[in-house]
Amino acid sequence: MMRDFILAIVVLFLSAGCSQIVPAVSEYRINPNVYDMNFTASGCKDKSLKVAQAFSSNALMNMDIMYGIGEHTQFRYSQSKWAHTPNAALTSEIVHFLKSTNIFSSVSVPKSRMKSDYILETNIEDFMQYFDDDMQSSMAKISISFSLIETKNNSIVTTKTIHVNVPAKTLDAEGGVVALNEALKTVMAQSGLWLEESCQ
Numbered sequence: 001m002m003r004d005f006i007l008a009i010v011v012l013f014l015s016a017g018c019s020q021i022v023p024a025v026s027e028y029r030i031n032p033n034v035y036d037m038n039f040t041a042s043g044c045k046d047k048s049l050k051v052a053q054a055f056s057s058n059a060l061m062n063m064d065i066m067y068g069i070g071e072h073t074q075f076r077y078s079q080s081k082w083a084h085t086p087n088a089a090l091t092s093e094i095v096h097f098l099k100s101t102n103i104f105s106s107v108s109v110p111k112s113r114m115k116s117d118y119i120l121e122t123n124i125e126d127f128m129q130y131f132d133d134d135m136q137s138s139m140a141k142i143s144i145s146f147s148l149i150e151t152k153n154n155s156i157v158t159t160k161t162i163h164v165n166v167p168a169k170t171l172d173a174e175g176g177v178v179a180l181n182e183a184l185k186t187v188m189a190q191s192g193l194w195l196e197e198s199c200q
Contacts, residue, residue: 129176
């Protein structure tokens with residue numbers, strides 16, 4: 001009886017020793033909350049716009065949160081992930097923002113079957129947190145190119161590339177995400193002003 005009890009205790013300790021404690025992975029969202037701008041241009045009020053799926057590198061098509069150190073090295077956070085891929089999330093944010101501007105009569109998503117007067121193509125050239133070489137400071141950098149295309153002639157009406165850098169307040173994934181959202185708020189505002197000017 002005592003031997004069975006000791007054997008059970010040993011098995012319990014061995015099984016506990018073999019189990020691994022896996023830290024929880026934090027998930028972060030892209031959500032700049034910028035829908036309060038007023039635009040007055042009327043040139044596109046009767047025109048429809050479809051937002052195409054954004055073009056980007058493969059690194060922005062998965063859940064990994066990447067960061068750079070210096071000019072040449074790039075890593076991924078091991079305990080932090082995106083809730084949605086940056087490529088998909090940014091495309092969705094562009095749609096939501098442009099719907100709020102009322103610059104166009106309607107704004108449709110990439111998979112919509114509706115015909116539109118214009119297509120907005122975007123190319124995400126940079127969307128990442130960068131640390132300096134000594135890891136004492138970091139900055140969120142966003143660079144997005146926009147092209148407004150008239151579908152009737154399949155011709156580019158106008159293009160715009162927007163670069164925004166915002167310092168991160170903390171040297172971790174959360175600090176980078178907060179700074180990226182702040183930078184994206186500025187990018188969205190500038191894209192709205194550009195489209196409004198194009199629709200004068």
